[in-house]
Amino acid sequence: xxxxxxxxxxxxxxxxxxxxxxxxxxxxxxxxxxxxxxxxxxxxxxxxxxxxxxxxxxxxxxxxxxxxxxxxxxxxxxxxxxxxxxxxxxxxxxxxxxxxxxxxxxxxxxxxxxxxxxxxxxxxxxxxxxxxxxxxxxxxxxxxxxxxxxxxxxxxxxxxxxxxxxxxxxxxxxxxxxxxxxxxxxxxxxxxxxxxxxxxxxxxxxxxxxxxxxxxxxxxxxxxxxxxxxxxxxxxxxxxxxxxxxxxxxxxxxxxxxxxxxxxx
Amino acid sequence: xxxxxxxxxxxxxxxxxxxxxxxxxxxxxxxxxxxxxxxxxxxxxxxxxxxxxxxxxxxxxxxxxxxxxxxxxxxxxxxxxxxxxxxxxxxxxxxxxxxxxxxxxxxxxxxxxxxxxxxxxxxxxxxxxxxxxxxxxxxxxxxxxxxxxxxxxxxxxxxxxxxxxxxxxxxxxxxxxxxxxxxxxxxxxxxxxxxxxxxxxxxxxxxxxxxxxxxxxxxxxxxxxxxxxxxxxxxxxxxxxxxxxxxxxxxxxxxxxxxxxxxxxxxxxxxxx
Numbered sequence: 001x002x003x004x005x006x007x008x009x010x011x012x013x014x015x016x017x018x019x020x021x022x023x024x025x026x027x028x029x030x031x032x033x034x035x036x037x038x039x040x041x042x043x044x045x046x047x048x049x050x051x052x053x054x055x056x057x058x059x060x061x062x063x064x065x066x067x068x069x070x071x072x073x074x075x076x077x078x079x080x081x082x083x084x085x086x087x088x089x090x091x092x093x094x095x096x097x098x099x100x101x102x103x104x105x106x107x108x109x110x111x112x113x114x115x116x117x118x119x120x121x122x123x124x125x126x127x128x129x130x131x132x133x134x135x136x137x138x139x140x141x142x143x144x145x146x147x148x149x150x151x152x153x154x155x156x157x158x159x160x161x162x163x164x165x166x167x168x169x170x171x172x173x174x175x176x177x178x179x180x181x182x183x184x185x186x187x188x189x190x191x192x193x194x195x196x197x198x199x200x201x202x203x204x205x206x207x208x209x210x211x212x213x214x215x216x217x218x219x220x221x222x223x224x225x226x227x228x229x230x231x232x233x234x235x236x237x238x239x240x241x242x243x244x245x246x247x248x249x250x251x252x253x254x255x256x257x258x259x260x261x262x263x264x265x
Numbered sequence: 266x267x268x269x270x271x272x273x274x275x276x277x278x279x280x281x282x283x284x285x286x287x288x289x290x291x292x293x294x295x296x297x298x299x300x301x302x303x304x305x306x307x308x309x310x311x312x313x314x315x316x317x318x319x320x321x322x323x324x325x326x327x328x329x330x331x332x333x334x335x336x337x338x339x340x341x342x343x344x345x346x347x348x349x350x351x352x353x354x355x356x357x358x359x360x361x362x363x364x365x366x367x368x369x370x371x372x373x374x375x376x377x378x379x380x381x382x383x384x385x386x387x388x389x390x391x392x393x394x395x396x397x398x399x400x401x402x403x404x405x406x407x408x409x410x411x412x413x414x415x416x417x418x419x420x421x422x423x424x425x426x427x428x429x430x431x432x433x434x435x436x437x438x439x440x441x442x443x444x445x446x447x448x449x450x451x452x453x454x455x456x457x458x459x460x461x462x463x464x465x466x467x468x469x470x471x472x473x474x475x476x477x478x479x480x481x482x483x484x485x486x487x488x489x490x491x492x493x494x495x496x497x498x499x500x501x502x503x504x505x506x507x508x509x510x511x512x513x514x515x516x517x518x519x520x521x522x523x524x525x526x527x528x529x530x531x532x533x534x535x536x537x538x
Contacts, residue, residue: 098458194457195513195525197360246457258458 013038019051022160025146031107034147037156042083045158052161053088064229065089065116066221067141068213069162071233072205083154084207086220087162089229095142095168095259103243103261106144106165110238113191113249114139115184115203115210116169117230124223129214130181132224135172138251140259141231142166143238167231170249170257178253185209187252189235194246199236203251206233270313274298275306279313282426285412286314291369294413296421304347307424308487314427315350324353326496328484329407330476331428332420333469333500343420346470348480349428351496357408357434360525365510366532368410368431373508373526374501375454375462375516377447377473378405378435385481385491395477398491401439402447404518406454406526407498408432409505433498436524448472450519452502456512464503473499 018037025032039045057063069085070076095101103109120134144165147156157163175181184203191199207213213232218224241247241261248258269275278295285292299306319325332338332346357363363371382400410431413422423429447466454462470476476499481491491497508514510531517523 192513194511195515196527246459248458260458 013044013048015044015047015051018048018159019055022048022052022146023055025107026144029105029107031148032146034149034152034156037153037159039153039155039159042085042155042158045155048159049087049161052159053090056090056092061090061092063088064091064094065231066217066224066228067162067164067167067231068217068220068233069157071207071213071216072201072235084216084220085154085158085162086217087158087164089164089167089231093164093166095140095166097168097170097257097259099168099259100262101142101166101168101241101259103241106142107146108150109142109144109165109241111140111142111191111241111247112234112238113189113199113201113236113251114141114231114234115187115206115251115254116167117210117214117232118172119224119226119228119230120175121226122223123214123218123228125219127218129211129218130175133175133181133214134226135174136178136181136184136254137172138170138249138254138257139231140168140247140249140257141234142241168257168259169229170255173254181211182209183253184211187254189252190250191236191239192248192250193239198239201236203235205235270309270316272306272309274300275309275313278310278425279317282310282412283314283317285369289366289369291412291414294417294419294422295425296419299421299425302421304343304420304424307421310425311349311427318350318352325350326353326356327351327498328480328491328495329428329430329433329498330480330500331409331423333476341418341420341423346476346479346500347420347424347428348483349430351430351433351498355430355432357432357526359434359437360513360527361434362527362529363408363432364529368408369412370416371408371410371431371508371528372505373454373462373514374407374409374505375452375464375503375518376405376407376501377450377466377469377499377518377521378403378433379473379477379497379499380439381491381493381495381497383493386485388482388485390478390481392474392478395474395481396442398493399442399477401441402445402521403439404436404516404521404524405498406434406514406516406524407501408434408508408526434524434526435496436522438522440521445520447474450502450521452516452518454503454506454514454516456506456514461506461514462503464501466502468502469500473502476500
């Protein structure tokens with residue numbers, strides 16, 4: 001744990017310094033105190049997020065997609081916020097379906113069930129999200145705020161790449177096999193921990209329809225290229241992800257995706 | 266049946282198993298009490314115990330077929346399956362927690378369950394008779410258990426002990442037989458996402474329906490034919506899997522879907538087990 005800095009940060013904020021602090025916190029698994037960044041606007045926050053990702057891209061990570069945050073009422077309640085936000089996914093964050101997520105390098109990981117879209121065509125802001133989707137999959141997202149106790153301001157969580165830490169994708173179902181993407185609006189979702197249901201919900205919790213989240217992704221993050229993966233947001237509240245755990249998300253009609261955190265100590 | 270339920274040896278064996286069942290403390294094998302290798306005597310013990318369960322207010326919901334794998338038959342030195350009764354209080358809902366200790370020395374098997382809509386009253390049945398009598402199939406987990414210490418069983422011991430029946434969990438999505446190829450249907454039993462037992466329909470006497478035919482014929486011979494409404498657990502599609510307190514085992518059978526057996530935490534301190 002990093003002790004709280006008694007002196008307030010310099011104003012105006014230095015995006016590069018904040019990005020470095022977040023990057024270091026993630027790599028050392030040492031959380032920063034939340035609430036002290038001096039960030040006040042989401043525009044500033046996204047500048048920090050971009051600087052953070054630029055550091056990671058410079059180390060060889062490759063972008064794979066976009067994620068949305070705070071898309072469900074449950075999530076908004078849990079985090080005490082009300083705005084939709086987005087972050088970036090990279091290849092280093094992907095966990096194979098059925099594979100292992102090493103949580104020893106994480107601070108206080110949590111996991112949540114989602115659905116993922118794979119774009120088959122570019123999706124421009126204001127474009128038709130349904131027309132751009134090639135396939136849909138059940139997904140798990142591992143989140144791990146770089147702020148102590150998951151306590152942060154809205155700009156701070158944006159700067160922290162929306163707490164993103166990892167993701168796993170289940171089998172892709174081609175959009176054409178779903179009989180219209182509107183059928184995704186109310187699919188049952190169950191998150192099981194060691195075989196027992198931990199959270200249950202519906203894809204309707206994702207802005208009422210996950211396609212709205214996809215449209216929001218294009219609006220917030222700019223044109224999304226074909227091949228982009230979009231994590232549409234959590235369908236239930238997140239649960240802690242300790243070592244020695246097997247977690248599986250099952251989404252009606254789409255199937256399941258699972259991961260393990262290996263053996264407990 | 267050549268051995269009477271009132272035979273003292275039969276009554277002694279039943280008494281030993283009943284005491285283990287009631288106390289939760291496994292007992293010594295009963296083969297020393299019964300004539301060597303006498304399956305009739307063993308079924309007489311089972312019948313006596315089934316009678317006691319019924320007298321206590323239970324209802325028979327169906328039957329299980331056991332010893333359906335050639336490997337297990339060889340191991341126990343028999344060339345025939347066996348059967349036991351299923352009772353209403355041993356049916357566990359999908360995913361519901363079975364208290365640890367409810368079944369002695371539990372293990373799990375994934376099976377195909379058949380639910381009948383017609384009686385099977387003939388002296389000899391065909392696969393066609395069984396297909397016509399079956400309303401639908403369900404995936405099932407059978408929680409087998411042994412009242413005999415350390416599963417130290419011969420065929421006589423397991424038959425006397427209700428074919429090592431413990432509890433059973435049925436899936437909830439009925440599938441008509443016409444939609445299934447049960448011979449090559451794959452089975453996987455998973456614990457925390459890892460397979461602990463795998464197999465296929467062919468492992469069960471060549472086909473799960475063969476086990477049902479054997480059971481139908483056998484029960485007619487014993488005077489308790491299969492009836493409409495009965496559930497038949499046709500036998501394991503792969504090796505028995507060990508279970509530990511707190512485990513959740515999920516069985517998936519191709520075409521039939523999935524079903525989960527969940528086990529409660531370990532018994533409190535002071536429990537004799």
